[in-house]
Amino acid sequence: MPRSWRKLREAPIEALIRLCGISATLFVLGIFLFVCREALPLWNNEAFHLSEFLFSDQWYPTSEHTKRYGVLAMIAGTFGVTLLAMLMAAPLGMGAAIYISEFCGPRRREILKVMVELLAAIPSVVWGFAGLTITSRVIVRLTNADVGVNLLNGAVLLALMSVPIIVSLAEDAFKAVPDSYREAALALGATRWQTTWRVLLPAARNGLTAAVLLGFGRAIGETMAVLMATGHAVKIPSSVLDPVRTLTANIAAELGEAPEKSTHYQVLFLTGVLLFLITFVVNLSAGLVIRRERSQ
Amino acid sequence: MDAFRRSNGAWLPLVLLSVTAGCSGSRGHRAETLRIRGSDTMLMLAQAWAESYAKVDPSVAVEVSGGGSGQGIAALVKGTIDIANCSRNLKPEEAAEARASTGKDPMEFVVGYDALAIFVHRDNPLEEITIGRLAQIYEVGGSLSLWSQLGARIPAGRERIVRVNRQSSSGTYEFFRDHVLDKRDFQLGSLDMNGSKEVVELIASTPGAIGYSGMAFATPDVKVLRVRAAEGTASYAPTIENVLSKRYPISRSLLIYTLGEPGPTVKKYIDWLRSSDGQQIVADAGYVPLAVNGKVSAD
Numbered sequence: 001m002p003r004s005w006r007k008l009r010e011a012p013i014e015a016l017i018r019l020c021g022i023s024a025t026l027f028v029l030g031i032f033l034f035v036c037r038e039a040l041p042l043w044n045n046e047a048f049h050l051s052e053f054l055f056s057d058q059w060y061p062t063s064e065h066t067k068r069y070g071v072l073a074m075i076a077g078t079f080g081v082t083l084l085a086m087l088m089a090a091p092l093g094m095g096a097a098i099y100i101s102e103f104c105g106p107r108r109r110e111i112l113k114v115m116v117e118l119l120a121a122i123p124s125v126v127w128g129f130a131g132l133t134i135t136s137r138v139i140v141r142l143t144n145a146d147v148g149v150n151l152l153n154g155a156v157l158l159a160l161m162s163v164p165i166i167v168s169l170a171e172d173a174f175k176a177v178p179d180s181y182r183e184a185a186l187a188l189g190a191t192r193w194q195t196t197w198r199v200l201l202p203a204a205r206n207g208l209t210a211a212v213l214l215g216f217g218r219a220i221g222e223t224m225a226v227l228m229a230t231g232h233a234v235k236i237p238s239s240v241l242d243p244v245r246t247l248t249a250n251i252a253a254e255l256g257e258a259p260e261k262s263t264h265y266q267v268l269f270l271t272g273v274l275l276f277l278i279t280f281v282v283n284l285s286a287g288l289v290i291r292r293e294r295s296q
Numbered sequence: 297m298d299a300f301r302r303s304n305g306a307w308l309p310l311v312l313l314s315v316t317a318g319c320s321g322s323r324g325h326r327a328e329t330l331r332i333r334g335s336d337t338m339l340m341l342a343q344a345w346a347e348s349y350a351k352v353d354p355s356v357a358v359e360v361s362g363g364g365s366g367q368g369i370a371a372l373v374k375g376t377i378d379i380a381n382c383s384r385n386l387k388p389e390e391a392a393e394a395r396a397s398t399g400k401d402p403m404e405f406v407v408g409y410d411a412l413a414i415f416v417h418r419d420n421p422l423e424e425i426t427i428g429r430l431a432q433i434y435e436v437g438g439s440l441s442l443w444s445q446l447g448a449r450i451p452a453g454r455e456r457i458v459r460v461n462r463q464s465s466s467g468t469y470e471f472f473r474d475h476v477l478d479k480r481d482f483q484l485g486s487l488d489m490n491g492s493k494e495v496v497e498l499i500a501s502t503p504g505a506i507g508y509s510g511m512a513f514a515t516p517d518v519k520v521l522r523v524r525a526a527e528g529t530a531s532y533a534p535t536i537e538n539v540l541s542k543r544y545p546i547s548r549s550l551l552i553y554t555l556g557e558p559g560p561t562v563k564k565y566i567d568w569l570r571s572s573d574g575q576q577i578v579a580d581a582g583y584v585p586l587a588v589n590g591k592v593s594a595d
Contacts, residue, residue: 149487243485
């Protein structure tokens with residue numbers, strides 16, 4: 001086959017593959033621009049103040065007197081649920097990753113990894129349903145809380161949902177530690193536990209941080225489970241048993257019925273921009289942490 | 297599951313439209329399509345009407361979707377639907393917008409009545425409540441937050457009143473705000489559910505809860521309170537008789553709106569809704585029909 005013919009035949013395929021490669025970037029940019037465009041008219045809106053949006057907990061988008069658009073309570077709700085979820089998911093995920101990568105045999109390792117992947121495949125609406133019907137009732141029974149659909153309930157669900165991500169990424173981080181480290185530690189007479197705690201954990205530090213950050217990113221963007229399981233109350237939580245509303249759940253619940261092009265509608269899109277920025281910062285810092293690890 | 301449907305409410309009508317458009321095209325014998333959208337409270341009722349109307353006039357296909365009262369009015373003004381369901385009265389600014397953008401006035405038809413029922417947990421000893429106290433529970437700066445303040449003994453640890461509410465764009469939420477809170481704002485921190493059914497389900501599983509919804513949503517798992525208009529007057533349960541006699545203080549009309557005078561197909565449909573056959577379906581759905589004992593009540 002002549003060379004030029006082959007080149008000609010490969011050119012469109014190459015272009016197609018290149019397009020696939022950059023399509024993700026195009027989609028992310030396109031979605032971000034679209035969301036920004038819908039929120040943009042707010043800059044010239046007399047009834048809207050950015051400082052009120054960020055620092056007020058007064059969310060009255062349909063008030064008969066003064067409409068107020070403060071999402072502070074929902075920012076607090078989002079971070080409250082997500083941070084509590086990470087407090088539970090990080091140790092659980094790390095422990096699972098340490099066991100899978102360092103302590104169990106190859107057969108059991110394969111079974112466990114498949115099970116962890118299966119956990120990641122459960123749809124979030126199923127998690128929400130479980131939160132509504134199972135965990136919320138358990139919480140009421142154990143804590144005597146007023147309502148079972150609350151911050152703790154949402155955090156338990158988000159923890160379970162982000163554990164698979166943390167386990168697989170943390171396991172990769174442990175695998176990336178060279179075997180010479182383990183051999184050196186064992187040669188010095190360290191037990192397996194000492195090796196894990198004093199050698200592997202510090203060596204895999206950056207990868208583990210990235211794993212938790214990406215789990216955090218997964219949890220903060222979750223909508224359906226928290227919409228069903230957190231009680232949907234606009235209130236800065238004062239205890240883990242208080243019902244809360246998250247930014248994502250607020251958009252999901254109100255966008256369908258906010259009149260198009262109204263201030264309420266635009267504020268919901270601005271909430272989307274805020275969420276986008278939060279996840280962007282979280283994912284970017286995870287990426288930077290991983291890069292730092294590679295360059296070391 | 298309901299929340300999922302609701303959150304995607306904006307897409308649902310599109311999907312429904314495209315699906316049914318395809319169907320009627322292939323069957324070919326459906327001469328006309330009536331498109332109806334709006335109130336969530338009236339959704340089940342409107343669907344029951346649409347199903348029965350297929351037997352009355354098979355040449356007309358009736359498509360119904362929810363989305364909320366406000367969405368229905370907006371779609372009516374845009375001209376994408378023939379009839380808007382509404383569980384509250386049209387706002388002056390909505391009427392003005394319709395006139396400004398289409399030159400036509402929205403026409404209102406009463407198609408039934410509903411009582412806003414007040415629900416508490418079935419173990420709650422409370423039997424009745426006044427409108428003023430309800431407002432004190434729900435409004436900004438309200439003074440009632442404990443069950444003992446209402447004279448109700450709830451088992452220890454459940455002293456706090458858990459306020460269950462609706463999302464801010466619901467017609468039921470606006471009706472409650474206008475008629476119970478006298479247009480004052482709700483106190484934030486209530487559990488805002490996305491549907492009447494979710495309100496009742498949450499109250500059934502929460503001993504300290506109180507909430508409101510259309511009377512048709514009552515179940516054996518919750519207690520319906522009797523309501524009195526003011527201190528010192530008699531209290532009434534949300535029954536058909538008390539709604540028709542206007543003794544129950546928080547009842548409302550279930551309304552439909554058309555843009556300008558309805559055409560022959562729409563008019564025939566509305567006349568059927570208000571006939572005894574159509575009103576029987578209102579009663580079956582758990583709401584209050586216009587006619588009782590053959591006597592049609594005034595609009």
